[in-house]
Amino acid sequence: MIVLENVSKKFKVSQRKKGLFNFLMSAVNPKYSTKLAVDNLNFSIAPGEIVGYIGPNGAGKSTTIKMLCGILTPSEGKVWISGLDPSNERNRKKVTTQIGVVFGQRTQLWMDLPLVDSLRLNQKIYGIDEKAFQQQLKLFDDTLSIGSFLHTPVRQLSLGQRMRGDLVASLLHRPSILFLDEPTIGLDVLAKDALRKMIREINHQYGVTVILTTHDMSDIEETCKRIILIDNGTLQFDGSLDDIKQKYGSHRTLFVEFYHKPAQLHLPELELLKTVDNKYWYSFDYTTSNPSDLLTKIAAQAAIKDLSVNEIKVEDIIRQIYSERKLMREGLG
Numbered sequence: 563m564i565v566l567e568n569v570s571k572k573f574k575v576s577q578r579k580k581g582l583f584n585f586l587m588s589a590v591n592p593k594y595s596t597k598l599a600v601d602n603l604n605f606s607i608a609p610g611e612i613v614g615y616i617g618p619n620g621a622g623k624s625t626t627i628k629m630l631c632g633i634l635t636p637s638e639g640k641v642w643i644s645g646l647d648p649s650n651e652r653n654r655k656k657v658t659t660q661i662g663v664v665f666g667q668r669t670q671l672w673m674d675l676p677l678v679d680s681l682r683l684n685q686k687i688y689g690i691d692e693k694a695f696q697q698q699l700k701l702f703d704d705t706l707s708i709g710s711f712l713h714t715p716v717r718q719l720s721l722g723q724r725m726r727g728d729l730v731a732s733l734l735h736r737p738s739i740l741f742l743d744e745p746t747i748g749l750d751v752l753a754k755d756a757l758r759k760m761i762r763e764i765n766h767q768y769g770v771t772v773i774l775t776t777h778d779m780s781d782i783e784e785t786c787k788r789i790i791l792i793d794n795g796t797l798q799f800d801g802s803l804d805d806i807k808q809k810y811g812s813h814r815t816l817f818v819e820f821y822h823k824p825a826q827l828h829l830p831e832l833e834l835l836k837t838v839d840n841k842y843w844y845s846f847d848y849t850t851s852n853p854s855d856l857l858t859k860i861a862a863q864a865a866i867k868d869l870s871v872n873e874i875k876v877e878d879i880i881r882q883i884y885s886e887r888k889l890m891r892e893g894l895g
């Protein structure tokens with residue numbers, strides 16, 4: 563459904579130095595440098611998949627999504643959407659009918675008009691007949707419960723309602739691919755949960771292929787089976803959530819609550835993550851340390867009130883990968 567073959571994107575960036583003199587000089591003799599935002603990316607996504615496309619700020623995620631939508635043309639390589647090149651002007655209409663896009667930071671809805679008016683506009687743009695339009699509204703009222711605020715001006719909607727409106731606007735023409743760029747940004751915990759559920763339902767019920775870009779790892783853990791991780795424009799990881807846990811998550815967290823704050827503990831296998839009063843959180847490598855041996859050692863040194871061993875969260879693994887990559891780039895790793 564989606565294929566990227568050796569895709570790179572370079573941007574020409576003007577080099578301006580501070581000061582009025584340099585500003586005038588750059589107007590007379592402009593100087594440019596090249597920014598390689600996406601560097602030889604290769605991956606493919608099958609119909610019906612739901613994929614988390616993640617990476618630190620400036621990794622090249624939005625640039626990739628824009629190339630997939632046909633907004634940007636790759637400097638090198640090829641992008642295919644259902645066998646069509648989205649950057650080819652002749653394919654633009656066909657590709658547009660296949661994709662839906664939601665940007666969490668920007669809305670495609672008209673702020674001063676009732677939600678239904680923006681949907682009516684999309685109906686005209688995509689040439690959806692009245693019967694199909696009404697059917698779609700009914701369908702989305704069942705899954706996204708939009709009926710209660712369909713006639714409310716978008717400006718008066720809560721962020722969660724607006725996001726649902728944006729989702730409906732992007733799905734009205736029944737696209738087979740949905741790009742979601744930070745869809746849960748700014749939402750409260752309950753609204754986030756509801757939106758994640760809707761994303762899973764859209765994928766499950768309508769078979770829509772979903773590419774989700776987010777910095778919230780809970781979005782990924784709760785909706786995606788597969789992660790594509792990029793950094794500095796290059797592919798770092800492409801696999802399942804379980805794979806990433808196996809590859810990078812050889813650590814577990816150990817929580818221990820003591821009856822009394824212990825004196826210095828001798829536990830070289832444990833890395834202290836944080837401590838609050840008598841509560842201690844440690845990290846340990848479960849491939850080299852056995853939890854029951856560790857507990858025996860701890861119990862010999864201080865009385866334990868409570869304890870638990872937990873799997874490391876995907877969020878912690880991703881944080882570890884980002885910081886290792888950053889150290890490598892800075893030549894410190």
Ligand SMILES: Nc1ncnc2c1ncn2[C@@H]1O[C@H](COP(=O)(O)OP(=O)(O)OP(=O)(O)O)[C@@H](O)[C@H]1O
Pocket residue numbers: 573574575597598599617618619620621622623624625626
């Ligand atoms: N139009 C442009 N002109 C010049 N440089 C650009 C342009 N668009 C993006 N870039 C640069 O390309 C790199 C990748 O940007 P991109 O927006 O794709 O990152 P991102 O992964 O989406 O980041 P974020 O998570 O912060 O949104 C960045 O260094 C950015 O400054």
